[in-house]
Amino acid sequence: MVIGVFGTNTERKQIPRVLSALPSIKDRLGPSRVVLYLHCRPTGYWRFAEMADEMGLREHVRFPTTSGFDERRGVHTAEADPTGAHQAAAVGAFPASLSYVDRLNCCDVVVNVPHSGDIEQVILEAQACGVPLVHTDDEGIMAEAVGAGGVLLPARDVGTGRCGERIYHVASADVADAVESILKDEALRSGLREAGMENASRDRWTALRTGACELVERCLS
Numbered sequence: 001m002v003i004g005v006f007g008t009n010t011e012r013k014q015i016p017r018v019l020s021a022l023p024s025i026k027d028r029l030g031p032s033r034v035v036l037y038l039h040c041r042p043t044g045y046w047r048f049a050e051m052a053d054e055m056g057l058r059e060h061v062r063f064p065t066t067s068g069f070d071e072r073r074g075v076h077t078a079e080a081d082p083t084g085a086h087q088a089a090a091v092g093a094f095p096a097s098l099s100y101v102d103r104l105n106c107c108d109v110v111v112n113v114p115h116s117g118d119i120e121q122v123i124l125e126a127q128a129c130g131v132p133l134v135h136t137d138d139e140g141i142m143a144e145a146v147g148a149g150g151v152l153l154p155a156r157d158v159g160t161g162r163c164g165e166r167i168y169h170v171a172s173a174d175v176a177d178a179v180e181s182i183l184k185d186e187a188l189r190s191g192l193r194e195a196g197m198e199n200a201s202r203d204r205w206t207a208l209r210t211g212a213c214e215l216v217e218r219c220l221s
Contacts, residue, residue, distance in 0.1 A: 001029060001183055004037045004107030004131070006122045007114070008071045009044025014113045014136075014170060016046055021175040022057055028180045036061045037094065039103060040071055065096045075100055104129045109182050111175060112136070113153065115167040119145040124203050127196030132189050134178045138168045149196030151178045 003025070007013040015038065026034045042049040042063045052061040064075060075098070094103065104110065110126040111134045123145050126133045133150035137143050143152055153175065155168035182189055 001032050001034045002037055002107045003034065003179060004039065004104065004110045004126075005112070006039040006104070006110065006125070007112060007120075009040040009042075009046055009048065011045050012114050012116060013040075014115055015040070015048070016051065017113060017170060017172045018111050018175055019048065019051060019055070019057070019061070020172040021179065022060060023055065024173070024176040025179050026060065028176070029183060034060055037103070037107065038063055039100075040064075041069060044071075062094055065094055075103070101125075101129065104131055107131050109134060109179055111179065113170045113175065114142070115169055116161060116165050117142055119203075123150070124200045127200035130193045130197050132182045132192040133196060134175065134182070136168050136170055138166070140166075147195065147199040149192060149199040151182065151192070153178060 003018070003022075005013075005015055005018055007015065009015070019036065019038075022034070022036050036057075038048055038061060040048075040063070048061070049058070049063070052058045063069070069075070075096075094106070098106070104126060107126075109132045110122065112120055112122050112126075113134070113136045114120065115136065116138065118141050120135075120142060123133065123135065123142070127149045133146065135142065135146045135150045135152055137152035137154050146152060153170045156171045156174070157169050159167045159169065161167045182192065
């Protein structure tokens, strides 16, 4: 079983709460091999490799294998060979040549739990790939973007950020509950997959491309 987290190594993403949920997820899934794939730098705001070592989880946590991985540039999308990729990912091996989309498709569930934000790209990316999604319920734009195509986690507490925004803190226990429910329930997975793909189809990349080009043209004219 592969749990994917795709995001920058920043405080806002609350990735340590997903890492803290991993021991409980492993225990609940019994003999199943569980791998947490963190598509981010191991060292940034958080030192994830060291944290995984301290928790005794290093063999269950994987990062991009590309040397000098840069979150701003991502991974190559050409020259990808997805053959057997899911089987390889299940034992913690992500070939360096694997594209971003193929890495998403290797996952059985994607978890994205920022404490604040807007329309996170990975929401639509995971849904477009038919991967079940777990996401923060911010009672606002992020939850609206997820729609019916994901399991929303209510905040255990709501604070205020330095810009005056609301920040929604999720609990590791709730992450574990949501991931377990998805991985153990085929009907739930199927429903989320269908709802997610329908939701993602309403927000096409062509609309973003057209809007960006129109904006540039207005600025240059």
